[in-house]
Amino acid sequence: xxxxxxxxxxxxxxxxxxxxxxxxxxxxxxxxxxxxxxxxxxxxxxxxxxxxxxxxxxxxxxxxxxxxxxxxxxxxxxxxxxxxxxxxxxxxxxxxxxxxxxxxxxxxxxxxxxxxxxxxxxxxxxxxxxxxxxxxxxxxxxxxxxxxxxxxxxxxxxxxxxxxxxxxxxxxxxxxxxxxxxxxxxxxxxxxxxxxxxxxxxxxxxxxxx
Amino acid sequence: xxxxxxxxxxxxxxxxxxxxxxxxxxxxxxxxxxxxxxxxxxxxxxxxxxxxxxxxxxxxxxxxxxxxxxxxxxxxxxxxxxxxxxxxxxxxxxxxxxxxxxxxxxxxxxxxxxxxxxxxxxxxxxxxxxxxxxxxxxxxxxxxxxxxxxxxxxxxxxxxxxxxxxxxxxxxxxxxxxxxxxxxxxxxxxxxxxxxxxxxxxxxxxxxxx
DNA sequence: ACAACAAATGAATAATGATTCACTTATTTT
DNA sequence: AAAATAAGTGAATCATTATTCATTTGTTGT
Numbered sequence: 001x002x003x004x005x006x007x008x009x010x011x012x013x014x015x016x017x018x019x020x021x022x023x024x025x026x027x028x029x030x031x032x033x034x035x036x037x038x039x040x041x042x043x044x045x046x047x048x049x050x051x052x053x054x055x056x057x058x059x060x061x062x063x064x065x066x067x068x069x070x071x072x073x074x075x076x077x078x079x080x081x082x083x084x085x086x087x088x089x090x091x092x093x094x095x096x097x098x099x100x101x102x103x104x105x106x107x108x109x110x111x112x113x114x115x116x117x118x119x120x121x122x123x124x125x126x127x128x129x130x131x132x133x134x135x136x137x138x139x140x141x142x143x144x145x146x147x148x149x150x151x152x153x154x155x156x157x158x159x160x161x162x163x164x165x166x167x168x169x170x171x172x173x174x175x176x177x178x179x180x181x182x183x184x185x186x187x188x189x190x191x192x193x194x195x196x197x198x199x200x201x202x203x204x205x206x207x208x209x210x
Numbered sequence: 211x212x213x214x215x216x217x218x219x220x221x222x223x224x225x226x227x228x229x230x231x232x233x234x235x236x237x238x239x240x241x242x243x244x245x246x247x248x249x250x251x252x253x254x255x256x257x258x259x260x261x262x263x264x265x266x267x268x269x270x271x272x273x274x275x276x277x278x279x280x281x282x283x284x285x286x287x288x289x290x291x292x293x294x295x296x297x298x299x300x301x302x303x304x305x306x307x308x309x310x311x312x313x314x315x316x317x318x319x320x321x322x323x324x325x326x327x328x329x330x331x332x333x334x335x336x337x338x339x340x341x342x343x344x345x346x347x348x349x350x351x352x353x354x355x356x357x358x359x360x361x362x363x364x365x366x367x368x369x370x371x372x373x374x375x376x377x378x379x380x381x382x383x384x385x386x387x388x389x390x391x392x393x394x395x396x397x398x399x400x401x402x403x404x405x406x407x408x409x410x411x412x413x414x415x416x417x418x419x420x
Numbered sequence: 421a422c423a424a425c426a427a428a429t430g431a432a433t434a435a436t437g438a439t440t441c442a443c444t445t446a447t448t449t450t
Numbered sequence: 451a452a453a454a455t456a457a458g459t460g461a462a463t464c465a466t467t468a469t470t471c472a473t474t475t476g477t478t479g480t
Contacts (some may be wrong), residue, residue, distance in 0.1 A: 003425040003478045013427085038468060048429040050470075059468060117327045127385070130378070151419055157406035160382070161375035165414070168340070168374020169367065175337070196367035204375075204414030209361055212449045212454035219447070219456080226457090248438065258459040260440075269438060426477075433470070440463070447456075 017055040020045045025066050032112045032176070033063055033122065060121035067122050071113055071129040077102060079136050088144030089206060092137065093198055096166060099133075100194045103170050111174040114167050130167075134159040141205065150206055162201050169197045227265040230255045235276050242322045242386070243273060243332065270331035277332050281323055281339040287312060289346050298354030299416060302347065303408055306376060309343075310404045313380050321384040324377050340377075344369040351415065360416055372411050379407045 023045035027036040038059050042049045056062040081095040103110035112118075118126065137159035144150030173193065199210055233255035237246040248269050252259045266272040291305040313320035322328075328336065347369035354360030383403065409420055 002423050002480070005426080006478070009426080009477070016427090037466095042430095049468085050430065051428055053469070054427065117330075117333060120327075123327060127381075153409070154402070154406040157379065157403065158410050160379050161407065161410045161414075164374040164376070164378020164381075165371035166374070168377065169370050171337075171340075171374075172370070192364070193367065196364040197371065199363065200368050200371045200414045203417045204371075204410045207413045207417055207419035209417035212447095212452085213456065214448065215456080216448070223457080247436095252460095259438085260460065261458055263439070264457065421480100423480085424478085426475100428475070429471105429473080431471100433468105435468085436466090438463105438465085441459105441461100443459080445456100445458070447454100449454085450452090 032116050033118050060119050067125045075132050082140050089149050096198050107174045115171045134163050242326050243328050270329050277335045285342050292350050298350050299359050306408050317384045325381045
């Protein structure tokens with residue numbers, strides 16, 4: 001025998017894999033999943049199309065992984081905002097803000113994660129992550145009910161409503177048909193948007209007018 | 211010259227067109243837009259594939275029309291519920307109920323209209339109709355603000371939140387991955403679902419606990 | 421240097437489905 | 451009945467992309 005898999009090679013392989021992921025990620029940032037074809041990704045990563053299949057089972061697998069990574073980052077941010085020592089209502093408010101503001105700051109990716117039509121395999125990830133968001137919210141709502149700052153209610157259902165309300169509110173502003181070429185920030189309008197969403201949601205939870 | 215288009219032929223043509231629409235509609239009811247390929251539709255309508263292109267510009271055009279018709283029906287139902295003489299809050303509540311209950315009664319079509327991944331041309335219709343729902347809600351919210359039953363707020367934004375909250379709440383229960391084979395009604399669970407949605411939404415609007 | 425194996429390549433292939441078009445059939449008018 | 455025109459047909463074509471695989475290039479141990 002002559003060739004034995006070595007540490008150096010294992011590293012190099014992992015690095016190549018990561019490089020492909022990074023480039024594919026950049027493709028999605030630039031034009032959504034739609035425009036991120038294997039050929040593009042291969043070109044961006046400066047490898048042959050076949051190489052991608054050495055590292056990933058299929059296109060869907062590759063993009064599912066990207067979706068997972070990107071959304072996990074967002075879920076973590078929301079979880080972070082919910083992890084302070086404040087009252088549940090304050091924490092939920094912060095989390096909703098975080099969600100909306102981050103989306104508006106990275107609109108293409110946010111749109112891809114929230115609303116872009118994607119392959120079934122990737123859509124499955126999306127459903128999973130919507131559930132993940134909802135679960136974080138749900139826990140906070142339960143906390144609020146326990147501490148008395150939120151009236152008793154179906155926490156599961158309410159959390160789903162939160163996710164829906166915020167996502168729907170963002171679809172318009174993020175949609176590429178809406179403001180494709182130049183997605184100007186217009187900070188005033190954006191912060192009013194965020195305020196209205198938060199206001200509706202907190203009121204929906206607590207019944208307390210602000 | 212010899213052939214002149216006649217009333218009889220115009221009727222027959224319109225009828226053929228409608229027949230194709232009906233059959234395509236039935237295909238969508240049965241398996242969503244995904245499984246409604248031109249070949250299937252042609253087979254269902256007992257015409258050749260080419261015939262379909264005599265009546266419709268393209269596949270997307272055909273399905274956009276179906277989407278439009280189906281959603282318009284739903285929008286009308288919501289509009290109807292909003293058109294009574296009751297107070298705005300009562301009317302909004304009835305409309306939300308109507309929306310949710312109808313969706314749960316026709317789950318495949320509802321899922322196709324609300325959440326199924328579709329072609330861009332059809333997706334455009336979806337966005338349009340989401341806006342249509344929101345506009346009806348918006349008007350009712352304005353009425354409520356005027357009559358004093360709903361506190362002042364950004365009616366446009368709140369209406370979007372309503373649409374998002376209700377749609378998201380239904381995606382899970384309607385999703386074919388969730389309960390594909392047999393979508394049992396389980397009326398108890400469904401009515402609890404509807405109650406929670408309505409409760410959250412009305413509270414989000416009014417700030418009044420129920 | 422060479423044997424043994426792994427990784428990379430990218431043109432060729434495959435798969436999917438919408439769309440076309442040369443041809444057949446039906447309808448109307450003279 | 452025959453000319454003129456429209457509607458219908460469906461096998462063949464086209465377009466788009468993901469995926470494969472025979473071949474080349476790179477790495478390791480003796």
